[in-house]
Amino acid sequence: MTPASTQQDLADLYRHLHAHPELSFQEHETAGIVARSLKELGFEVHEGIGGTGVAGVLARGEGPVVALRADMDGLPIEEATGLDYASRARGVDRDGREVPVMHGCGHDVHVTALLGAAARLAANPEWAGTLVTIFQPAEELGSGAQAMVDDGLYDLVPRPDVVLGQHVAPLPAGMIGLHPGASYATSDSLRITFFGRGGHASRPEAAVDPVVMAAAFVMRAQTIVSREVAGTDTAVLTVGTFHAGTKVNIIPDDATVELNVRTYDADTLERILGAIRRIARAEALASGADREPSFEELDTFPILVNDPDGCRRTVPALASAEGVQRVIDPGPAAASEDVGVLATTVDAPCVYWILGGADPRLFADATSETEMMRVLAGVPANHSPQYAPAIEPTLSIGVSALEAAALEWFGDAVDRSPRRASDG
Numbered sequence: 370m371t372p373a374s375t376q377q378d379l380a381d382l383y384r385h386l387h388a389h390p391e392l393s394f395q396e397h398e399t400a401g402i403v404a405r406s407l408k409e410l411g412f413e414v415h416e417g418i419g420g421t422g423v424a425g426v427l428a429r430g431e432g433p434v435v436a437l438r439a440d441m442d443g444l445p446i447e448e449a450t451g452l453d454y455a456s457r458a459r460g461v462d463r464d465g466r467e468v469p470v471m472h473g474c475g476h477d478v479h480v481t482a483l484l485g486a487a488a489r490l491a492a493n494p495e496w497a498g499t500l501v502t503i504f505q506p507a508e509e510l511g512s513g514a515q516a517m518v519d520d521g522l523y524d525l526v527p528r529p530d531v532v533l534g535q536h537v538a539p540l541p542a543g544m545i546g547l548h549p550g551a552s553y554a555t556s557d558s559l560r561i562t563f564f565g566r567g568g569h570a571s572r573p574e575a576a577v578d579p580v581v582m583a584a585a586f587v588m589r590a591q592t593i594v595s596r597e598v599a600g601t602d603t604a605v606l607t608v609g610t611f612h613a614g615t616k617v618n619i620i621p622d623d624a625t626v627e628l629n630v631r632t633y634d635a636d637t638l639e640r641i642l643g644a645i646r647r648i649a650r651a652e653a654l655a656s657g658a659d660r661e662p663s664f665e666e667l668d669t670f671p672i673l674v675n676d677p678d679g680c681r682r683t684v685p686a687l688a689s690a691e692g693v694q695r696v697i698d699p700g701p702a703a704a705s706e707d708v709g710v711l712a713t714t715v716d717a718p719c720v721y722w723i724l725g726g727a728d729p730r731l732f733a734d735a736t737s738e739t740e741m742m743r744v745l746a747g748v749p750a751n752h753s754p755q756y757a758p759a760i761e762p763t764l765s766i767g768v769s770a771l772e773a774a775a776l777e778w779f780g781d782a783v784d785r786s787p788r789r790a791s792d793g
C-alpha cells in the first residue's frame with residue numbers, strides 16, 4: 370500500500386484494512402502498513418511502542434507540537450454486513466479462544482483518515498511546528514494508550530501541546546459531534562463466577578444450581594441503577610456474557626457472568642461496584658452455595674474530558690473543514706475512550722470529536738432532531754455485526770476534519786477562516 374493521498378487510494382486502503390482486522394495488541398499488519406506509509410511521507414517513525422503502537426514525527430522548525438491520534442484494533446465479532454470487502458478474519462483472543470474478527474467499531478476509518486491527513490499535511494507547506502501522529506493499539510481494552518505511554522512514547526516523540534482525534538459513529542456523514550467537558554464515561558468490567566454444586570438434571574435436590582443463582586443475580590443487578598443511583602446521576606450496567614453448563618441433563622458446577630458499568634463520576638462508580646458484590650454474595654447465600662462467588666476485574670477506562678477552551682478553538686476549524694455541514698453538541702456519550710491518557714499524561718488539552726459516518730441519504734427525510742434520532746435508532750451502530758460506515762463521504766471528511774483542526778492548532782499563516790476574538 371502506498372501513502373493514501375487520493376480519494377481512491379483512501380477507499381482502497383480502507384477496504385483492505387476492513388477485510389483484515391486484527392485484535393487488540395495484535396495489530397501487526399496494520400502497524401506495518403501505517404509505518405511504511407508514514408516513512409514514504411517523510412515522517413520519522415517509531416514502531417513497537419507499547420506492543421504494536423506506531424508514532425510518526427514530521428518536524429518543521431519552531432512552532433506548536435500537534436498530536437493526531439487513531440486507534441487500530443478490531444473486535445471479536447462475526448461480520449454480518451454482507452459487503453464484498455467484509456472480514457472473514459479469525460484470531461485468538463486473550464483467553465486462547467479462536468474468534469471471528471471484525472472492524473466493528475470503525476477503527477479502520479480512523480487509521481485511514483489519519484494516514485490521509487498525514488499525507489495532506491506533509492504536502493502542505495503552509496504550517497510550522499511538529500506534527501506527531503499516534504497510532505495506538507488496544508483501544509477496545511482501554512489499555513493501548515497507557516501501554517504506549519508506559520513504553521516511553523513521550524521519550525521518543527515531542528510532548529504535544531494538544532491531542533486531537535475522532536471517532537466514527539452513525540451520525541449522518543457531514544455532521545460532527547463535539548461535547549466540551551466530560552464526554553465519555555468511565556468503564557469498568559468485572560467477571561463474577563458463581564459456585565454451585567453440580568449433579569444430575571433429574572435430582573436438583575442433591576445439587577445447588579448455579580444457573581438459577583446467576584440468573585437471579587442478573588435480574589437483581591438490574592435494579593442497582595434504578596433503585597440505588599440518584600436520578601440526577603447517570604450510570605449504565607450491562608451483563609454482556611453469561612456462561613454455564615455443557616449438556617442439557619447436567620446441573621453444572623459453576624456459572625460465570627461478565628458485566629460492564631459506566632458512569633461519569635467516581636462516587637457513583639464505587640456505589641455500583643459495592644452493590645454488585647453485595648447482591649452477588651447475597652444470591653449465593655440465598656441459593657445455599659458452599660462458596661462465595663469470586664470477582665475478577667477486567668478492563669478499566671478512565672473518563673475522557675474534552676478541554677472546553679480547546680473545543681471553542683477547534684469547533685470553527687471543524688465547521689469550516691471541507692464537507693462538514695454542521696457541528697453539533699451531542700451531549701456526553703455512555704461509550705468510553707482511552708485517548709485522554711495521551712493528553713493527561715503530558716497535561717495537554719484533548720479535543721475528541723464524533724465523525725458522522727452514516728449515509729446522509731438515510732436522513733434525507735428527517736426534518737427535525739426527533740426524526741433524525743428515530744432514523745439513527747434504526748441504523749446499525751458501532752459494535753454491531755452489521756455496522757458499516759459509508760466509505761464516502763466519511764473518509765474525505767475525516768481527513769479534512771483532522772487537517773483543519775491540526776492547522777488551527779499550528780496557527781499557520783494561511784487565512785483559512787475568519788477567527789473570532791475568543792478563539793485564541
Ligand SMILES: [Zn+2]
Pocket residue numbers: 474509751752
Ligand atoms: Zn469500540
Ligand SMILES: [Zn+2]
Pocket residue numbers: 474475476508536
Ligand atoms: Zn472505537
